[in-house]
Amino acid sequence: MSDWRAFAKLTLSLRVLGRRADGYHEIDALTVSVSEPHDELTIELGGSDVTLELSGRATTGVTAGRDNLAVRAVHALLATVDDARRPSGVRVAIRKEIPASAGLGGGSADAAAVLVALDHQLDLGLTADELALIAAGLGSDVPFCVRGGAARMRGRGERIDRATVPRFRVLVAVPPLSIATPAVYRAWDEMGGPVSTRVVRAPSGLGDLANDLEPAAERVEPRLAAFRTQLEATVSAPAILAGSGSACAVLYEHDADATTACDRVVAAAIASTCCVGVIRATGVEPVAVEP
Ligand code: C5P
DSSP: EEEEEEEEEEEEEEEEEOOOOOOOOOEEEEEEEEEEEEEEEEEEEEEEEEEEEEESSTTTTOOSTTHHHHHHHHHHHHTTTTTTTTTTOOEEEEESSSTTTTOHHHHHHHHHHHHHHHHHHHHOOOOOOOHHHHHOOOOOOOHHHHHHHHEOOOOOOOOEOOOOOHHHHHHOOOOOOOHHHHHHHHHHTTTOOOOOOEEEEEEESSOOEEEHHHHHHHHHTTTHHHHHHHHHHTTSSOEEOOOTTOEEEEEEEEEEHHHHHHHHHHHHHHHHHTSSSSOEEOOOOOOSSSS
């Protein structure tokens, strides 16, 4: 049995370059793993099947069946293992704190943690390329989650180049609004592929940040714009949309007192009316780790 942490993926900047023939979109994104929110996984070999048990504050909209990305990750990894080493079953328990449909890659982070954990537990010694290949078969964001840290994501997201980012802190605010990623990409197509002109000045060294999916996400879920505006007014700073949303993030210099901004959000009406999700000051984290 082993315990693992799966960190949320925060997209700091996202340019959508166009729609591909396979329906996916070519992107160029700067992404980091953040310490909060994170899920906690316990993985145990044994039993006669692959089972998943969910607990925690963020289980809404998540099912524990065969279509759960963590379960699919177990099957994908076991398919590469020879009979002698393949366990009779795997029990996965996830304490979910990363909200679903918030653009924070929670399902992808869980799947990545399963791959890394089983590789470790079964002593498979998979190379980074082998893990990345299995990860890419599960979803566009899983390869990044396997690597963690900070990275440029290209292609449909599966082409990862390590990036260097300065230390910074970020406040992640999650409204109770679920936004489905495919709907946002579809809206981006319908809107003629908009390039977002709203640019957010980030802490020094990060450059100016923009998210081309923001206009599309705000069209799919019109309450999102009101949430972001309210959040920005509360903390007196601009917010970026996390991926396809609905989470929003405010970036601070690493030595800034982001906790005060957190407290202000929690204290403000925004917390009781629309922001009841995860709000934390946090830092950049490496790949899924054993705590
Ligand atoms: O790869 P994944 O299964 O996570 O993608 C979910 C959906 O998001 C895709 O089916 C597609 O509609 C959309 N998507 C996209 N372009 C990307 C990534 C995701 O259109 N680069």
